[in-house]
Every structure is written in structure tokens, then in C-alpha cells.
Amino acid sequence: MNKISSNVITEKCAFFQAGIGILANTSLLLFHICTIHQIHRPRPTDMITCQLAFVHIVMLLITLDISSADIFKSLEFSNELNCKLMLYMNGVSRGLSISATCLLSIAQVITISPSSFYLATFKHKLTKHVTIAFFCICCLNLCFNSNMIIYTVAHSNRTNLLNVSKYCSLTSINSIVRALYRMINLSQKIFFVGMMLLSSMYMVIFLYRHQRKSEYLHSMSISPRTSPAKRATCTVLLIVSFFVIMSCVDIIITSFLYTLWKYEPAVPHIQSLMGNMYATVSPLVFISSDKRIVDILKKVIKMFQTFQELIN
Template sequence: MNKLPIMFLKNVFFVQAGIGILANVLLLIIHIVTIHQVHRPRPTDITTCHLAFVHIVMLLTTLDILSEDMFKLLNFSNESKCKLVLYVSRVARGLSISTTCLLSIIQVITISPSSFYLSRFKHQLTHYIVIALFSFWCLNLSSSSNMIIYAVAHSNRTNLLNVSKYCSLSSMNSIIMALYLMLMLSQNVFFVGIMLFSSMYMVIFLCSHQRKSEYLHNMSISPRISPAKRATRTVLLVVSFFVIMYCVDIIISSFSAILHKYDQVVLDIQRLVGNVYATVSPLVLISSHKRVIDLLQNVIDMLKILAN
């Protein structure tokens, strides 16, 4: 096997993971500071903090060198390492999709008029968010528990499905496999379906605002981009990007499962694609944060003054 593409993909992955971890840490700090300074933080602040934390965990569990050093210090066996890393990684990926779905629902509720059915949840939205996040943790911790049972370290056995460089999944009973796949598929289809419906609603909201802006422009009134419109654009962009990358990840995962053998290049590509959303989404959310924009603007103005 040619090692050149493997080394190239490995280097790209480490750069990607490094950028993603730093971006998510920065996003987490920004929103923690915002929550600390503001007496009544926005519901999206809590959800964004949770999403950033989940993505940090997800990216850390895919760094083989870091996880190896950590488990050597803890004196974990290869078998225990495989079970724990795959379990935590699967739980984090499940929390990523469910939290992104929650973020889209929150934005729909926030921008909805008082006549809309979901608007009744506006006043106690923070309370419902805490319940939703707790439910997501329970759901993903239980639905991913098969990793603890079936994950094994690489061995000479031939009936294993390789899922990472060092770990495989042992063969399952056909009925258990069918039930597990049905559970995972229905769970993901449910969350992605809600994202698509919420995205349609946000598109309608943005289109109505666009028509209003054109009307104000025709009336010689300077239209201003409202915070709700800016936030809706950001969430819509994040959700749309997630759905696209999720579909690409499904295609590559299906191809990897069909191979049913260890292929380093395919696994590295799958890992790269699976982490694109965790890397890009915090950059999008940071770039739309008003405080960050104001801070960057102040830095640019200061540099201009120093240059002159």
C-alpha cells in the first residue's frame, strides 16, 4: 500500500482537528463569558456551549496519538481503550446531531410570532432546553451502549468489521443488528427531518424579511439587518451544512461497510468527513457573534492607526 496518501491524510486530519478544537474552545469561552456577564442569557447561548463541548470531545477521541498517551498513563488495556473511545465517540456524534437539531428548533421558536403554536414555549425556553439536553444524553448513552459490548481490539479473527486503526466490531446476531440499525436510522431520520422542517420555516422567515427590506428601500428608508435575521441566517447555514455533511458521511460509511475489511485510506477519509462539521460550525458561529465582530473591528481600527 502506498504510504504517501496515508501520511498526507494524517497530516490534514491533525491540522483539521487542531483548528476544530481551538475554534470550539474559543466558542465555548465566548459564550461562557456572555452567560456570566448577562443576567438573562439567550437560549442559544446554552445550546451553543453544549455543542462546542460535544465537538471538543468528538475531535479529541479521534486523535489516536492523544488517546494512546492518555490511556497509557491510566494503564488501560487495548480492549478497554477501544470500548471507551468508540463509545464516547459514538455518544458525542449522537449529541452533535441532536444538539444541532435543538439549535434549529430554538431559533424557530425565537423568531415565531405569538400566533404560532411553538411560541407558548418562549417564556420557559431555558427550562425546556435543560430537559431536552438531559434527554439527549440519556438517549445517546443508552443507544450507543452496544459499543461497550461489541468493540474489541484488533486480532487475527476474520469476522470483525474494522472501524478504526486499532479497533473493530465483533459479529452481532442478525436480529440484534437489525434492531440496532433500525434504532439508529429512525433516531437520525427524526432529527434530520426536524432540521429540514425548521430550515424551511427559517427560509420563509428570511424571504418575508427580504420583501419587507425591499419595501423599505423603495420607500427611501434605510433597512437595517435585525439581530433575529442575522441569527437566523447563521443557524440556517449551520443546519444546512450539517445535513450536507451528514449525507456525505452516510455515503462513505456505507462504502466502508461494504468493503468489510481494513482500509486505512477509506477510514481516514471517513474520519476527515465526519469531523468537518465539528471544525467548520464553530468558525461560522464565532464569525456571526457580535462581540467578536466588534472586537475584530477594534483591532483592525487600532492597526490602521498604528500603520498611519
């Protein structure tokens, strides 16, 4: 009974978390779409944040097993095709999440870099480069996750299956092929995480120098103000740091799941909670740190309070 109740609790938590994440990412996506539409030359980081929000919406929708199954059933797909599409899209969206986060950190480094820095040559065409880079990343992720289409099956009476959700399983893969796919996946993660760590080091140096400059201005009786570049850099640094931590936790849980090679109902829900934590928290960080969004929220709250006073 306790085991069943714990499974229900973890499932409800996963649904609640996904609901908050979808709402936050949708709000962030709509804001940036409006911003990009109104501004002729949007910031490269706005473009990537918009892409990241869309990827996270897809990822959160796909990881809701019941909702995903209902969606595919309404389209009258077979169970086999349901599972292949669901796990393939889940793998692609997770790959795009880490890729777009890495791209965001690199774009921020280029944005704040001085003209003497060799990456500053990309600054004047950064929006174009970001679009091309994201397109290439999409193509690579579509190829890297093609194994999910081959090895994903619906539940059956076969014993050599790894159940990864309520409806879907993975067939037993040849050890050499499995090692190859794991090496590709691990290499991809190591590369992107490594790039994020390097860009984070540069941003920490930038913030340190900016802090020293602020202290100097303060000693000269000049009131220092937090620049938009520093605020944006702090946000990206916080996002990247949180992503790296959650990625490590997700890798541990995923490795545990594959090591067991058996279905434990609570494990997929815990994996979903940990794996979707970044997709849920990151839009909240973006929203709270973006002065433009905060100003809009303040105006909405003020209008609501005024309307409430008029009613009373």
C-alpha cells in the same frame, strides 16, 4: 509507496483539521461561557451553541486515534477498555452533535416566531426547556450507543473482525441485532434531520417575508437594517444546511466501510475528515456571523496594530 504516502497525507490532513476545529470550538466555548456568566438571562441559542462547541471538542479529540490512545495509555487503561471508551464516546458525541444542531434550529424557530404561532408559548421559558431537552438527549445517546461497549474489542488474530482504527475492531454481530441497531440509528438520524428540514422551511419563509418587508421599507425611502433576528436565522439556516449535506456524505462513507467489512487504512481517515468537517466549520461560521465576537476580534487586532506601531 504511493498507498503509504496517501495514508500519511490523509492522516496529516485529519490532524490539521482537528487542530483547527479544536481551536475554533474552544474559542467559541470560552466566549459563550463568559457571556452566560455576565448575562443573567442568556439567549437559548447561546446555551445550545455552548453545548455544541463542547461536544465538538470532545468529538475531535476522540477521533484522533493516536492522541486518544496516548491519553488512555497515560491513565494505564487496558487496550480493550481503551477501545470501548474511545468508540463509545465517539458515538455519543456524534449523536449529541446532530441532536444539539436540531435543538438549535428548533430554538431559533421558537425565538423568531410571532405570538400567534403555537410554539410561541414556549418562548418565555425556552432556556429552561432547552436545558431539560439537552439532558434528555444526553441520556438517550448514552443508551443508544451502549452496543459499542459490548461489540468493541482490541485488535487480535481473529478473522471475523471489522477494523475501524489502528487499535480497535468490532466483532461480527448477529444479523438481527445488527439490523436492529442500524434501524435505531437510522431512525434517530431521520427524525432529527426531518425536524431540521421542517425548521429550515419555516426559517426560509421567515427570511422571505423579512426580505419583502425590507424591500417595502426601501421603496418608502427608509433605510432597512439587518435585524439581529434575521442575522441569527441566516446563521442557523446555513449551519443546518451544511450539517445535512455532511451527514449524507458521512452516511455514504460509513456504509461503504461496513459493506467492505475489511480494513482499508485510508478509509477511516477519509471518514474522519468528512465526519469532522461540520465540527470544524460550524464554529467558524458562528464566530464570523456573531457581531459580538467580530467586534472583540476587531478590538484585539486594533490593539495589536497600535502596540506594533509603538514598538516601531
